[in-house]
Amino acid sequence: MTNDELKSKLEADFKDQVQSVVVTAQKELVITATVAQYLSLCKQLRDKSGYEMNHLSSLTAVDYPKENKITVVSHLWSYKNCFQLTVKVDVDRGNSSIPTLFGIWASANWFEREVFDLYGVVFEGHPNLRRIMMPDDYQKFPLRKDFADDGFIVKPS
């Protein structure tokens, strides 16, 4: 199935449950959803026949300070049907909160801890939301674009 066919199938199956489905210039299928739609959308993507996205390949975030948002990006893969999907959800930069995917894919546990550690996004319902890379008493979120680097990062001229 090509990405364009998948796109129309997704639009038909999840009409009111997504904001948009696009095929990017790099030929990747990207779904955008709201925080409210996020959890049930992911659950259906895992369980619904024809999708069965049983592998959460990666979960990360991208910071956009100008638009005052952080986008949480999950990359899903189906071992059965062999296709890739990207799910994007925007959260507010100041008060970021989003449900955890731990109940759907256990692998989300550490991915979400990493995003919490480096971006400060709070995953509600996460069983163990602690810092993972930085020390437990660390106060900053290093991968945010406005992170004051304390002089550690030397920018090449």
Next chain:
Amino acid sequence: MTDLLLSQVKLSGESQFGTDEYVVNMGPQHPATHGVLRLIVKLDGETVKETIPVLGYLHRSIEKISENRTYPQCITYTDRVDYVSAMSVNLAFALATERLMGIEAPARAQWLRMVFVELQRLASHLLWMGAFAGDIGALTPFLYGLRERERILDLFEMTCGQRLTYNYIRIGGVMIDVLPEFVPKCRAFLDYFEPKIAEYEGLLTYNPIFLERTKGVGVISPEVGINAGICGPSLRGSGVSCDVRKQQPYLFYDQVKFNECLETAGDCWSRYKVRMNEMRESISIIRQSLDRLEPGPIEAKMPPVLKAPTNSEIYSRIESSRGEMGVYLVGDGTAKPWKVKYRCASFSNLYLLDELTRGWKVADIMAVLGSLDMIVPEVDR
């Protein structure tokens, strides 16, 4: 500073041996761990009740640094993401960037990449075999493994001058063409190496002590493995077909014949067996790639400054020596990536360690950890 983590470990006070439960720190400088990984282990006698991996001792913020470097500069840092299998990470980043910018590397470069990535897989699996056997007390295979790995490193050194961090696979091609004597030397090595795998297997595979330590230990069921994000040879040991080279072919993997190695038991021994069989498949892939190697350019024509399109993004996956390696790039129209994310196999494989070791003896932690082929720089990045 007080140790926040140790103070959080709660002891139940119940023990089946009538002794107190206690907490042991393994690492971060344990001589038998693969890098500076720290494990907090809660023990009842010799039985493991809980294993808490503590990450971050090797965190070098490679993703943050990459945001301040141009795309070609980032390749240097990819070597350090997984220094035992640096070629694979070079390739993962180069492929992602090429897809992001619409660059197509010429055929000779692609075949050379396949030769080097598979040689790297051999080198990585050899080191893993030695370290895994060493972890569970058999020190001899380590010497055997390093003996052959040395010859692979000589081939790498002959081509790009480096033995560990190559920076060889570049965006749009490879750094430099191979020397005329590379191909015969590589073939001679493969002929020399092929019978050696049987020698390693003679040392380990049906060795009663090895079987005792690995058979039935750390069993991952297919469902749990998939759900917990286990990938690569570790998941193939549970019989799940998950090879990116087969499922989402890149380079010319769809043009060579090779088998995906699967085992069904899901224990440490199966994971060992998958990797041993994979070495044989890699030899076959390298031979086929050398056969198809024809003269031609080794680098695509590219603009002097590489810029990604505005609002572009890509998630590109390859099968590295340790499993699925993903690179997520977001481009913003400048010469530097807006966001770089490395999805590393070791990170997601390590997650299951706690569940796999509960109820087993303390020495089994090393067997399970070794069989997952975990490497700390990739976990911490």
